[in-house]
Amino acid sequence: MKIKLIKPTYDWADKIWAYREEFALNGERVHGSASLGEYNTFDEWFKDVVNNSCEETVADGWVPSTTLLGVDEDNNIIGMIDIRHRLNDYLLEYAGHIGYSVRKSERRKGYATQMLAQALEICRDMGIEKVLITCAKDNTASAATIRKAGGVLENEVYEDDVLTQRYWIDIE
Numbered sequence: 001m002k003i004k005l006i007k008p009t010y011d012w013a014d015k016i017w018a019y020r021e022e023f024a025l026n027g028e029r030v031h032g033s034a035s036l037g038e039y040n041t042f043d044e045w046f047k048d049v050v051n052n053s054c055e056e057t058v059a060d061g062w063v064p065s066t067t068l069l070g071v072d073e074d075n076n077i078i079g080m081i082d083i084r085h086r087l088n089d090y091l092l093e094y095a096g097h098i099g100y101s102v103r104k105s106e107r108r109k110g111y112a113t114q115m116l117a118q119a120l121e122i123c124r125d126m127g128i129e130k131v132l133i134t135c136a137k138d139n140t141a142s143a144a145t146i147r148k149a150g151g152v153l154e155n156e157v158y159e160d161d162v163l164t165q166r167y168w169i170d171i172e
Contacts, residue, residue, distance in 0.1 A: 001073055003071065003072055003078055003114040003115055004118075005068040005069065005070055005071075005081065005115060005119065006071055007066075007067075007068060008049060008067060008068075010046070012077070015076070015077050016036070016042060016077065018077075019080065019103060020033075020036045020037055022104065023103070024037060026104055028101075028104070030080065030101050031099045031100060031101040032079070032080050032081045032082040032098070032101050033080040033082065033099075034048065034065065034067040034082055049067045052064060052067075053065065053066055053067075062088075063085060063088050064084075064085040065082050065083060065085060066082070066085070066122065067080065067082050067083075068080065068081050068082075068083070068119070070114070070115040077103070078103060079100060079111055079115050080100065081100040081101075083097060083122055084098070085126060087132065092132065093157060093159075094134060094157065096133045096134045096167075098120075098123070098131060098133050100112060100116065100119070102115075107141065112141070112142070113145050113148055113149070116133075116146070116149050120149060120171050123171060129170070129171060130168055130170055130171070130172075131168070131169045132168055133146050133167050133169065134165060134167065136162050136163065136164055136165075137163040137164065138163075143165060143167075147167070149169055150171075151168065151169050153167055154166045154167065
């Protein structure tokens with residue numbers, strides 16, 4: 001099934017919140033979601049997503065980012081992906097330009113690969129020539145997705161107790 005990336009709107013509020021809850025029930029963090037799991041209401045999260053999309057309104061210490069839903073042909077949210085428009089020191093070391101997640105019930109079906117390919121096209125359109133993507137070393141599925149997209153491992157760094165792999169993708 002094909003996935004398309006779309007911007008979140010209020011029309012998606014219930015499905016976005018259900019996506020959040022599925023991760024919470026599985027004890028997982030919702031990567032690539034503009035910290036969705038840390039919010040108590042959709043309204044608070046959506047306000048920050050909109051504000052963080054522009055240089056003029058981005059939160060202090062953050063960089064502008066584009067948060068997108070990965071939606072299938074039946075309008076189900078399969079995943080989420082965040083594209084950071086540039087890197088600050090923290091992102092350069094640990095998190096990169098792109099973060100993403102796929103709901104547990106939809107993993108290992110190639111959806112992350114589709115989402116990442118589309119996100120890389122968006123990065124190219126933004127003028128980003130080299131994209132940094134990171135994942136925990138034990139997340140072998142994500143590492144395989146990144147390598148499939150052309151990711152080349154630069155190094156591994158610890159953030160707290162998690163060994164993080166740093167991959168670069170040249171998209172010139």
